[in-house]
Amino acid sequence: MKLTVNGTAHEVDVEDDMPLLWVLRDELGITGPKYGCGIAQCGACTVHMDGGAVRSCQVAAADIEGEIITIEGLGTPDALHAVQEAWIEHQVAQCGYCQSGQIMAAASFLETNSEPNDADIDTAMSANLCRCGTYPRIRAAVKTAAQKLNGA
Amino acid sequence: MKTRFFIAAAVAGFTGTLAWAASDEITILPPAEGSVSVEQGLVAWGRIYEVASHPRCSNCHVGDSNRPMWSGPSYGKARPHGMNINAGESRIGAEHIPCATCHVTNKTGGNSGAHMAPQVAAEWQLPPVEFEWNGKSSIEVCNQLRDPERNGDRTCMDIAGHLDHDVILHWAWAPGGGREPAPYSLQEHVNDVLAWGVSGMPCAND
Numbered sequence: 001m002k003l004t005v006n007g008t009a010h011e012v013d014v015e016d017d018m019p020l021l022w023v024l025r026d027e028l029g030i031t032g033p034k035y036g037c038g039i040a041q042c043g044a045c046t047v048h049m050d051g052g053a054v055r056s057c058q059v060a061a062a063d064i065e066g067e068i069i070t071i072e073g074l075g076t077p078d079a080l081h082a083v084q085e086a087w088i089e090h091q092v093a094q095c096g097y098c099q100s101g102q103i104m105a106a107a108s109f110l111e112t113n114s115e116p117n118d119a120d121i122d123t124a125m126s127a128n129l130c131r132c133g134t135y136p137r138i139r140a141a142v143k144t145a146a147q148k149l150n151g152a
Numbered sequence: 153m154k155t156r157f158f159i160a161a162a163v164a165g166f167t168g169t170l171a172w173a174a175s176d177e178i179t180i181l182p183p184a185e186g187s188v189s190v191e192q193g194l195v196a197w198g199r200i201y202e203v204a205s206h207p208r209c210s211n212c213h214v215g216d217s218n219r220p221m222w223s224g225p226s227y228g229k230a231r232p233h234g235m236n237i238n239a240g241e242s243r244i245g246a247e248h249i250p251c252a253t254c255h256v257t258n259k260t261g262g263n264s265g266a267h268m269a270p271q272v273a274a275e276w277q278l279p280p281v282e283f284e285w286n287g288k289s290s291i292e293v294c295n296q297l298r299d300p301e302r303n304g305d306r307t308c309m310d311i312a313g314h315l316d317h318d319v320i321l322h323w324a325w326a327p328g329g330g331r332e333p334a335p336y337s338l339q340e341h342v343n344d345v346l347a348w349g350v351s352g353m354p355c356a357n358d
Contacts, residue, residue, distance in 0.1 A: 016260055040254035040269040041235075053253050058269060062260040105249070112246065124248040126236035 003064050005030060006073025016062035020054075021045045023061055024070060032071035032100045036129070043128030046101035046108075047071075053108035071100035074107060082148035083107045086141040094132035102128050106142050114150055116142065178316045178339055182309065182346040190358075193351025196344040201290040203341050204297075208324035208334040215284035218243065225332045243278040251276040264328030272319045280304070294355035308349020312342045 002011050005028060012027045019038075024030040024047070036044030038057050045056040050066025075081035080088070083106045093099045102125070109116070109124040116124070121142045130138065188196075203209060207224030214220055218239045223230030240247035254269035255276030262271045270276075282302050285293045296302045297311070306314065315321055315338065324334040336344075348354070 039265060039267045041267065046253075052250060054256055055254050055269075058254060058256045058263065058271070060258060060260050060263075063256065063258050105253075109249065113248070120248060123236055123238050127249055127254065 001061060001064075003068060005068045006070060007067075012061075014061050016060060018061045019057050020047070020049070020059040020061060020064055020068070021056040023064075024056060024068070030070055030072060033104075034097055034100060036098065036101075041129075042098070042101075043105060044098050044101040046104040046128065048074075048104060048108060051111075053105050069104075071104060074104065081107060083110065083141070083145040085148060086145035089144060090137045090141040092134050092137040092141050094130075094134050098128065098130045098132075102130065102138055106138070106145065110142070110146055110149055114146055116146060178342055180309070180312050180316060180342060180346070182312075183350045185350060188347045188351040190351055190354045193348050193354045194356060196347040196351070197294055197354065197356075198290070199336060199344045200297075200341065200348060201293060203324075203334050203336060204285060204293055205288075205290075206324070206332075206334045208327055208331065209321075210286045212278050213283055213285045214278065215286070216281050218278065218281070220278060221286060226330055239278045241281075243280065244275060245277075251278075262323075262328065266330050268329055270323060270327060270329065270331075272323050274319050276320070291355055291357045294353075295357070298353035298355065308345055308353065311349070312345050315342050315345065 001014065002009060003023070004010070005024065010028055012023055014023055014027060021033055021035060024033055025035070033047050033056050034044040035057065036042035040055045040058045043055065046053050047056045048054070048069040049059065049064065075084045081103075083103050087093065087099065087103060092102075105125060105128050113120055113124070118139060121139050125138060125142065204213075207221075207227070211221040211223055217232075218241065219232040220237065220239065221230060222233050237245070238248060239245045239251060245251045245253070252275055256269075256271055257273065257275055258271035259273045262273075263269075283296075283304070285296060288296070300306070303311070304314075322338060325338050327333055334341075
């Protein structure tokens with residue numbers, strides 16, 4: 001099957017029910033998306049599919065539609081996405097394992113709500129778990145990223 | 153009227169054994185007018201309410217909190233959906249995190265693993281807020297479902313057709329993941345809706 005990830009077209013020979021996360025990590029060597037739970041309970045595997053955030057562990061290969069964007073394709077070291085910039089400014093990560101999922105979820109959320117308050121952020125981000133408990137920094141970084149995206 | 157539907161599991165090559173992936177067939181054949189008494193209609197309604205109030209159905213028929221419920225034998229104490237989930241006024245989660253982020257639209261077979269986010273071949277969502285009946289009594293839901301203002305302006309034939317066409321509803325009878333399915337079967341439920349309708353949509357408070 002064919003799929004496009006971060007602007008690059010790929011062809012892989014996989015079973016139809018292989019999760020997208022497996023395709024990315026094991027077939028394509030794109031290891032930014034992390035395996036946390038495998039059952040959509042933690043958010044560590046979050047990527048964008050056709051413009052929206054999805055848990056890549058829950059997307060069967062045959063159900064892939066549209067381009068896939070992973071943390072590797074969200075920004076580059078020379079041109080970071082606003083969420084990535086904010087993450088660095090707030091030094092959000094502790095162990096970092098959940099952070100690519102957090103950033104991909106936040107980037108998707110901010111495309112639909114450009115001026116979120118604390119409650120909005122908590123509602124949007126509560127399905128992304130961080131066992132280091134970096135939630136206060138995540139919330140602050142999402143607010144800063146919103147300001148950056150709004151040109152402030 | 154006989155309607156045949158094949159869920160998109162027929163996508164070439166898929167050979168999974170997931171719970172709801174099988175093809176299904178529903179017959180919408182109402183009893184003859186006048187052939188169902190009010191008493192029989194009320195018995196049919198009793199079974200309809202068993203389905204409507206079952207967690208596989210009622211967990212999503214919530215009000216303007218827009219928060220789906222987690223309840224039923226496999227969930228312990230009833231509580232709102234974990235992860236602070238709120239489907240918003242859009243009822244699809246568009247305001248914060250779309251339901252489809254985890255309940256991915258799956259055209260190839262769904263997923264049946266324990267504790268996984270259920271999936272169907274349609275966009276996962278809550279029903280319109282007007283169709284709130286979680287926690288309501290049989291009489292309340294009965295009057296609601298026969299009121300065109302609160303049932304989407306549907307006749308009993310329309311309700312049966314809705315049960316036929318909406319694959320999220322089909323999931324209730326094949327939820328996978330160790331979840332208890334709604335009682336009876338989709339066909340038996342459709343038959344009850346048709347019988348209740350032909351009997352005049354009676355409710356116990358009439």
